[in-house]
Amino acid sequence: MSQAAADTQTKKQILNWINKNGILLALILLFVALSVLNQYFLTATNLTNVARQVSINGILAVGMTFVILTAGIDLSIGSIAAICGAVAASLVVGDTAMSPMVAILAGVGVGATLGLINGGLVGYAFLPPFVVTLGMLSVARGTTLIFTDGMPISRLSDEFKFLGQGDVYGLPIPTLIFMAVVIVSWFALKHTVYGRWVYAVGGNPRSARTSGVPVRGVITSVYVIMGALCGLAGLILTARTTAALPQAGVAYELDAIAAVVIGGTSLAGGVGGIGATVIGVLIIGLINNGLDLMGVSSYYQQIIKGSIIVLAVLLDRSRRSHH
Amino acid sequence: MSLRKIGLKVATIAAVSGLMGTSIAAAEEYRIAVPLQGLTAEFMQLWVKGANEHPAVVDGTVNLTVFDGRLDALTQSNHFDTIITQQFDAVIFIPVDAEAGTEPARRALEAGIPVFGSNTLVSDPSVYQAYVGSNDVVAGEVVAQTIIDQLGERKNVVVLEGPIGHSAQIQRAEGIASVVAASEGVNVLAQRTANWSRAEALALMENWLTAYPGQIDGVIAQNDEMALGAIEALRARGVSTDDVPVAGIDGIGDALVAVQEGTMSTTLQDATGQAQGAIDLALRHLVGEGYEPRSPLWETYSDSLSWNGGTESTYMIPWVPVTLDNVEELLARRN
Numbered sequence: 001m002s003q004a005a006a007d008t009q010t011k012k013q014i015l016n017w018i019n020k021n022g023i024l025l026a027l028i029l030l031f032v033a034l035s036v037l038n039q040y041f042l043t044a045t046n047l048t049n050v051a052r053q054v055s056i057n058g059i060l061a062v063g064m065t066f067v068i069l070t071a072g073i074d075l076s077i078g079s080i081a082a083i084c085g086a087v088a089a090s091l092v093v094g095d096t097a098m099s100p101m102v103a104i105l106a107g108v109g110v111g112a113t114l115g116l117i118n119g120g121l122v123g124y125a126f127l128p129p130f131v132v133t134l135g136m137l138s139v140a141r142g143t144t145l146i147f148t149d150g151m152p153i154s155r156l157s158d159e160f161k162f163l164g165q166g167d168v169y170g171l172p173i174p175t176l177i178f179m180a181v182v183i184v185s186w187f188a189l190k191h192t193v194y195g196r197w198v199y200a201v202g203g204n205p206r207s208a209r210t211s212g213v214p215v216r217g218v219i220t221s222v223y224v225i226m227g228a229l230c231g232l233a234g235l236i237l238t239a240r241t242t243a244a245l246p247q248a249g250v251a252y253e254l255d256a257i258a259a260v261v262i263g264g265t266s267l268a269g270g271v272g273g274i275g276a277t278v279i280g281v282l283i284i285g286l287i288n289n290g291l292d293l294m295g296v297s298s299y300y301q302q303i304i305k306g307s308i309i310v311l312a313v314l315l316d317r318s319r320r321s322h323h
Numbered sequence: 324m325s326l327r328k329i330g331l332k333v334a335t336i337a338a339v340s341g342l343m344g345t346s347i348a349a350a351e352e353y354r355i356a357v358p359l360q361g362l363t364a365e366f367m368q369l370w371v372k373g374a375n376e377h378p379a380v381v382d383g384t385v386n387l388t389v390f391d392g393r394l395d396a397l398t399q400s401n402h403f404d405t406i407i408t409q410q411f412d413a414v415i416f417i418p419v420d421a422e423a424g425t426e427p428a429r430r431a432l433e434a435g436i437p438v439f440g441s442n443t444l445v446s447d448p449s450v451y452q453a454y455v456g457s458n459d460v461v462a463g464e465v466v467a468q469t470i471i472d473q474l475g476e477r478k479n480v481v482v483l484e485g486p487i488g489h490s491a492q493i494q495r496a497e498g499i500a501s502v503v504a505a506s507e508g509v510n511v512l513a514q515r516t517a518n519w520s521r522a523e524a525l526a527l528m529e530n531w532l533t534a535y536p537g538q539i540d541g542v543i544a545q546n547d548e549m550a551l552g553a554i555e556a557l558r559a560r561g562v563s564t565d566d567v568p569v570a571g572i573d574g575i576g577d578a579l580v581a582v583q584e585g586t587m588s589t590t591l592q593d594a595t596g597q598a599q600g601a602i603d604l605a606l607r608h609l610v611g612e613g614y615e616p617r618s619p620l621w622e623t624y625s626d627s628l629s630w631n632g633g634t635e636s637t638y639m640i641p642w643v644p645v646t647l648d649n650v651e652e653l654l655a656r657r658n
Contacts, residue, residue, distance in 0.1 A: 040409050049404040056397070150487035150516075152422040154446070165426075241396040243422035246488065248396065292405045298362060298391035 022315050023264055027279050027286070034290040041293055048172060054285035055178035056233045056240075058278070060252060061259035062185050063229035065277045066222040068260050069189075070202040071269025072122060072129040074226050076114070076136035077256060078249035081234035083144045084111045088160075088235050089153040089244035097157035104163075108231035114140060115227020119220035129223075137253075145246050154243035164239025174236045181229065186274040198222065202269025258305070259284050262312040283308065353385050353609050355602070356406040358427075359417040360443070361394040365575045366594055369657075370417070370442065373595025377602045378617040385602060396423035403427035407434045413605040414438045415598075421446045421490045437608055441601040442594075443490060448636075452608060455600035455638045457592050459491050462572045462642055463498020463545070469588045470541040471506050473568040478506075480541040481531055482514040483524050483549040492516070495545045495572065512539060517549045524552030532560050539567055547571035547578035547589050554586055574645055579654050582645050591643040591653065596620040600638055607633035 018025060035042040060077050067074045088107035091098045114136065121132045166173045189195035197218045200208035209215050233252075238244045263280030265272025284305065291301045357374065359367055371389055379385045390406070392399035396419045406414060407430060414431050416438050418424025428438045428450040440454035448454060470480060482499060485492035503509050512535050517524035524544065531539060542557075544550035550571030557567055564586045571578055574591030581587040599618035607614045614633065620640070621630050627641050645653065 043408060046405075046408045049401070049408060053401045053404065152420060152488060154422040237397055241400055241420075241423040242426040243396075243420070245396055245420055245423060247394075247486075250395070288401075289405065292390060292402060293409065295388040297389070298393060 019318075023262065023276065023279050023283070023312060026312075027283050030283060030286050030290070034286060034293075038290065038293045041290060046289070046293070048170070050285050050289045051175040052172040053289065054281050055172070055174035056237055057252070057255045057259060057284065058178045058281040059181050059229050059233045059236070060256040061277050061281050062181050062274060063226035064253075064256045064260050065263075065265055065272065065274055066185070066189075066198060066225050067129070068202075068257075068265050068267060069198050069269055069272060070219055070222050071267070072219065072222065073257070073267075074118065074129065074133045074223065075253050076118065076133040076140055077226065077230045077233075078252035079137045079140035079144065080111055080114050080227055080230040081237060081249040081252065082244075082246070083114070083140050083147065083234070084108070084231040085234035085238035085248055086144050086148050086153060086244040086246070088231075089156055089238050090147075092157045092160040093153060094155045097160070100157070100160040100163060103160055104232075104235060107235045108228050111231025111234065112224050112228040115224040115230070116220070118227065119223030122223060123216040123219035148244065148246045150246050152243040152245050156239070156242060161239050161242055164236050164241075174240070177232065177236065181232070182274060182278055189274055194218075194221075199270055202271075204270070255284060258309050262309055264312070264316050266316075280312075351384060353412045353606065354388065354409075355385055355413045355415060355605055356388050356390060356402075356409075356411040357415045357417075358390040358392055358399055358402045358406065360392050360399075360419050362389075362391045363394070366573060366592065367417070369594035370598045374415075374598035374602060376595065377599045379602060379606060385606065392417075392419045394419055396420045399424070400427045403431055407431055407436065410434075411436055412609055415441055415601045415605060416445075416451075417442045418445050425450055437605070439601045439605045439608075441597050451636070453601075453604045453633075453636055453638065455597050455604060455640065457597065457640045457642055459494035460498040460501075462590060462592070463495035463500075464502050465498075465590050465642060465644070466495070466545070466570045466572050467499040467502035467543055469570045469590075470543050470568055471502065471509055474509070474541055477540050478509045479512045479535070479538050480509060480543055481512050481528075481535075481539055483527065483542065483544040483553060484514060484516040485545045485549075486518045487516050492545060499543055499545075517552065519546050519548055521548040521552040521555075524549035525555050526552075528553040528556035529559070532556060532562070541567060542569040544569065544571040547573045547575045547587075550587055550589070551577055551581065554581065574643070574653065576654070576657055579645060579650050579657075583647070583650050583654070585647075589645050591645050593620075593640050593643060596624070596640040600640060603630075604633055604638070 040046055064074060084107040087110050088103035091103045091106055092100060118132055118136055121127045122129045163173055168176060189198060197213045200213050201215050201218045205215055234249065237248055241248070259280035260277050261267065262283055263272065263276030265276055287305055287308065291304065359370065361367060374380065374387055380387055390402040392402065399419050400423070414436055416424065416428055421444060424445040425447045428445055431438050432450055437452040438450055440451040440456070442456050444454060444456065445451065484496060503511060513531055515527060517527050542550065542553045544553060550569050553569050554564060557564060570588040572590055572592065574589050578587060578589045582589060599620050603616040603618050616630050616633065621628065624641055628638065
């Protein structure tokens, strides 16, 4: 092989690598840029802050990854998180506070139940997920307002608040929960039959059915998982803000969907994964944190975030067309 | 480096620092963080504008960094993490929610950063070093009295409320209720929330005009946006605001124009006063005894508000009734 040919070969390999790992590269570049631009960014406190701050959106985005892998969407997650948080909070108020474990079970249970309603309507009644979850967005928010009477539920027990504010060996509890969710979900999607089913349903539902995948059940299940994770996120949100607010979680679906899309999971289903979503979550978290540290106006923040979402999809598209 | 290049570089730095809201450091610079509710509200815009006009900000003694809470309590809690990491000298805080705002403020306090409240209280005011606001109960009394004074024989009113549970909603409702109870013959036909929103108030007022045809004699709105929505609904029905008077609270731009046109009444919540007052109190704490307040607000309100050494825990900026006499000047100040 001539020297020139070898050079082109290496060049091609590098380009290939960049194509494949573009989003990871973007994350690393962002991290380095923020470290250089701001003296506070690369401090232990700040990185702990980032780890804590991304966990709620992270948990929601992991659930959203399951849903989007089946070519679905869930717009109701902010509202479901709000009602779960409110139900959980009502159990740990004042002198009659129950154990936080009861609150966790109740919150996650309510979320899973609402997810089951979403999933059943999508999987068995064949309604479009966009419509079903748009309806749930409104129903769950209304229910939250009725349940809370439009007032914050506060005076929560310290044990419950520990869920959002505490830490173990310097690692914030929300971060630990997020990490656990990531590991379990990654394993389920990568190394179990269930995971293969989820990809199969999103990739090609017809051939999935003919090869014996319980398509309806799988579709229903991803919304149940999403709902349960909304419950978890709602609990942490409530514990962090020390009160269940009737307006909590408004528009949280946008950041969760954005994280999944930035990571490279295709809205058409069947392509993507948890690792990609975690990168998406970190990118959004770093943008929020970095721009706050530098005091950039939130008007610019929204433009920057929106542009990055579109750029990520553009990058993804060009990557796919190469193969 | 050529002179032109240097010029370019300076211009870039200026542009970048303008974008980032930081200024070139002065000798004694105090860094004050301002986590506020959300920059989408006109009142918050006026607050920031007023803060930036404080003499100490203009001359660089104080460097303000605004954090937009985007009306989300969690975002605001995250901002406090950032503020504590960056070790600001002081915080001027406008909480999204009174309940959820207490804990982040306490965290700042524990990190040794004094927190000064402006505009909105938190549920545990002891986390505030001092608070500068306006009494919303008084505003409720004023808006109700304004309408009741304009009523004729029949006295049926409707009340447009803010989001239920909002501290301003609760207090303004209290003020309205006390005046209504004290006035003979006043009957509240309906009272509902329109969530501070012009669009929601418009729809609600349309429905009320249908439900109570020809029976509504006055509209009491807990803020100007909703009052303006009600005016639109009346206009669409061909009802003159001379017959059915409308009053709001806050003194936003559109409401001032409406006052000028004679279609509504409002009382101004002085955003500039609340902002500059908080800055003066923060400076008094940072500079120490002997600091003289530099905002013109103490002069303007000298007959009803006193500096008192800057060590009181609460300062209430008076409400300013908007009339044809002062509306011109108030509008001019906006631009």
